[in-house]
Amino acid sequence: MIELQQVTKSFNGQKVLDGLDGTVAAGECLVVMGPSGSGKSVLLRHIIGLLRPDSGKVLVEGKSVPDLSPEELRALRRDMGYLFQSGALINWMNAHENVALPLRETTDLGEDEIRSRVQRVLALVQLEQAAEKFPSELSGGMQKRVGLARALVTEPRIILYDEPEAGLDPEMSANINRAIRQLKEELRMTSVVVTHSINCALTVGDRLAVLEHGRFLVEGTPQEVLDSDMPRVQQFLGAKRD
Amino acid sequence: MNPFTRTGAGLLRPAMAKAGYGVWLATATLGRLPHLRRRFRALLDYTYLAGVRTTPVVLMVGFFVGMIVSLQVGIELARFGQQESIGLLVAVTMAREMAPFVTCIILAASVASSMAAELGTMKVQDEVTALEVLSVDVVSFLVLPRVLALTLAAPLLTLFADVVGILGGGVIAVTQLHLDFSGYLHNAREALKTTGELIPLPEDLYVGLLKSTVFGFTIAVVGCAAGLQTSGGARGVGETTRAAVRTSIILIIIFNFFLGKALHS
Incomplete structure (x- = not known):
């Protein structure tokens, strides 16, 4: 479970999060939409402890993330996955080595078990054939799918997706969205998805929130939010539908 | 806050923060030495990059530095009829100062x-x-693998620079000062015979190697610290690279003075 209580964050005097409240129940998928620069990625970085709030609380599994020691934070992150917008693959390692990295660095698993797990998640993102390729030999979409495989290989209980379908063609976007939905349903992962895509929100989200001016303007099931009569929400989502 | 204080604080705070990060990183790296077994493969890769691929440049520069020292000092010695001592001076200068300095x-x-x-x-x-x-x-x-690789490569490269520098000095001794090469080499070997009290190696040689070990560690920590503190995209990477070279050279010069003073006394 993830809880955000009155979270405030400013950069150079400009408030990005302004008393943000929100909850993601265990096994639930919250989709966060909002204009560019509204603080969606900043929100994810607070949840995984890359940023500390100026005030307010960020609780993950009941633990206050900003108050954790480096060791406690590392232990918490082992239960979390994070898909970066760019994939953020280590450039001198091939796809297999990138996916295997968290297992080699943070577990005592043998090489056979690591190989089998890596092959399983690469198959999930349809990249078994690209295991030996380096990031520079992969397209942007393929890099993102390797990034997704790397986020999933440790079988985390919580996973955060930063624009999972950005830069992908429509067919691959649909595949990624289906994979996220499948993971949520089969593994009961708690997930937060930051996206600009209504299709993604409708496919994967249990709940949808629109973030602007540092707070959620509206929150509810995707259909409730789409039916919202708030002018700003309609303006934003209407533009996305077009 | 008056303008002088504000300007001083604005300049000093970022510099102090960077220095503090560098010291923390150096300490943290030493604390990770028990991880060395897991990083052995990476250590070999970086030692190859830092050591083997830099060797040709070090050899060429070391040879010319030896020739420059020999030429400049030899001309002055010849004025007093003391050119036979050139082997001694080139060997000691290369071993103690020029080889570690130029290599690093x-x-x-x-x-x-x-x-x-x-x-x-x-x-x-x-x-x-x-x-x-x-x-x-x-x-x-x-x-860890980067810092350790450069800390190991620096003294090895310095040793190569010592050898080629003395040979370069010999070339000048023979061609310009008209000395016998075997006499020059004998003179150089005699100069490096004095062994230290603590370590049974030629004192001038290990002083230089110790210096280059410290310089190698410092350079690597500065490079890594600068890289890990980068922000601002491609422009930030450019600024970081420039700052790493500038800071490394300044620290080499400062440490060279203090180490030279400490090891001499």
């Missing part, structure tokens, strides 16, 4: 800059953040 300046310009650029690019492309999120120990994974 080359390493700062080539290896520290590439470390800063590589880690800086990783930082701005979120690869370092990805490692943190994956609970990978960034100091152990990225910094």
Whole structure:
């Protein structure tokens, strides 16, 4: 479970999060939409402890993330996955080595078990054939799918997706969205998805929130939010539908 | 706050913060030495990059530095009829000062800059953040093999520079000062015979090797620290690279003075 209580964050005097409240129940998928620069990625970085709030609380599994020691934070992150917008693959390692990295660095698993797990998640993102390729030999979409495989290989209980379908063609976007939905349903992962895509929100989200001016303007099931009569929400989502 | 204080604080605070990070990184790297077995493969790779690939440049520069020392000092010695002592002076100057200094300046310009650029690019492309999120120990994974590789490569390269520098000095001794090469070499060997009290090696040689070990460690920490503190995209990487080389060279000169003074006394 993830809880955000009155979270405030400013950069150079400009408030990005302004008393943000929100909850993601265990096994639930919250989709966060909002204009560019509204603080969606900043929100994810607070949840995984890359940023500390100026005030307010960020609780993950009941633990206050900003108050954790480096060791406690590392232990918490082992239960979390994070898909970066760019994939953020280590450039001198091939796809297999990138996916295997968290297992080699943070577990005592043998090489056979690591190989089998890596092959399983690469198959999930349809990249078994690209295991030996380096990031520079992969397209942007393929890099993102390797990034997704790397986020999933440790079988985390919580996973955060930063624009999972950005830069992908429509067919691959649909595949990624289906994979996220499948993971949520089969593994009961708690997930937060930051996206600009209504299709993604409708496919994967249990709940949808629109973030602007540092707070959620509206929150509810995707259909409730789409039916919202708030002018700003309609303006934003209407533009996305077009 | 008056304008002088504000200007001073604005200039000093970032510099102090960077220095503090560098000291922390150096300490944290030493604390990760028990991880060495897991990083052995990376250590070999970086030793190859830092050592083997820099060897031709070090050999060429070392040879010419030896010739320059021999020529400049030899001309002056010849005025007093003391040119036979040139072997002694070239050997001691190369071993104590010129070889470690020149080798580590080359390493700062080539290896520290590439470390800063590589880690800086990783930082701005979120690869370092990805490692943190994956609970990978960034100091152990990225910094330890690089720092250790340069700390080991620097004294080895310095030793090569010593040898070629003395040979270069010999070429000048024979062609310009009209000395016998075997006499020159004998003179140089005699100069390096004095062994230290603590270590049973030629004192001038190990003073130089000790210096270059310290310089190698410093250069690598500066390069890695600069890279890991990069922000601001491609422009930030460029600034980081420049700062890493500048800081490394300044620290080499300062440490050279203090180490020279401490080891001499």
